[in-house]
Amino acid sequence: MSKLSWTNLIDWNATENSVCPLPNDTLHEVWFRDGGKSCVDGSPQTWSWKIEDSDTIVAYRYELTEERPTGWDGIGLPPVGADQNVFVPATRISAAGSDSPRSTWKVVAHHNGHAVVCIDEFGTGQHGAHIIPASGCRPLRTQAKLERDEVVAAAEYTETASQAFALLYDAGMLRRTTWSNHLTLRRWVVQSQKP
Numbered sequence: 001m002s003k004l005s006w007t008n009l010i011d012w013n014a015t016e017n018s019v020c021p022l023p024n025d026t027l028h029e030v031w032f033r034d035g036g037k038s039c040v041d042g043s044p045q046t047w048s049w050k051i052e053d054s055d056t057i058v059a060y061r062y063e064l065t066e067e068r069p070t071g072w073d074g075i076g077l078p079p080v081g082a083d084q085n086v087f088v089p090a091t092r093i094s095a096a097g098s099d100s101p102r103s104t105w106k107v108v109a110h111h112n113g114h115a116v117v118c119i120d121e122f123g124t125g126q127h128g129a130h131i132i133p134a135s136g137c138r139p140l141r142t143q144a145k146l147e148r149d150e151v152v153a154a155a156e157y158t159e160t161a162s163q164a165f166a167l168l169y170d171a172g173m174l175r176r177t178t179w180s181n182h183l184t185l186r187r188w189v190v191q192s193q194k195p
Contacts, residue, residue: 005064012057018049025104027063032056043125074139077115082107089117091136097121147171 009031012021022028022044030038030047033056038047049057071086072078078087083106088098097103102123109116114131121128 007061007064009059009061011059012049014049014051014056014058016051018051020044020047020049022060022062029061030057031059033058072139077110077113077134078107078137078139080107080109085140087137087139089115089119089130089132089136090138092117092130092132093119093121 006029012018012030024043024045026044028044032038033053044062047057048055065081072082084104087107089105090098093103093105100122103119103121104123105117105119107115107117108129111131114133115137117130117132117137118127119130120126
């Protein structure tokens with residue numbers, strides 16, 4: 001498991017109109033005017049960042065994180081930092097939970113060939129840590145793959161190759177750029193219609 005790395009302490013000059021400077025789900029700590037300190041927390045919006053009495057925040061720090069991965073090809077484990085925009089922990093979340101826009105999850109570490117994943121199913125604020133093997137994680141399908149699958153599915157239900165090519169052309173997946181491409185496509189259509 002990796003050790004957390006933090007920013008230096010950042011002074012906070014609260015005003016009556018101050019708002020939280022951190023995005024939600026940022027691991028952070030805050031220090032109060034009365035000398036108290038919060039525990040490590042992942043919900044910065046729960047604090048009042050405005051002027052309060054002894055509860056006024058005077059300093060904070062947050063976890064330095066590497067840039068979040070934007071993709072994963074499904075080979076091995078999803079990278080540390082991968083979240084609901086990259087993969088689905090299929091064996092540890094319900095189908096409804098994986099489809100919910102409020103559900104979040106994130107790989108926080110790798111341990112003994114497994115991904116350690118924190119999951120908040122349905123955005124309830126109840127995070128649970130799960131150790132998941134690579135076989136229990138699947139990559140998200142990209143928008144391009146979703147569009148391709150939709151066009152291929154539509155083409156499967158056509159009666160002729162001409163209709164399939166029309167669908168592909170209309171979807172922008174097929175373009176006639178040269179005469180030789182047209183002849184190649186024409187030969188393929190003729191051959192595919194032979195019994």
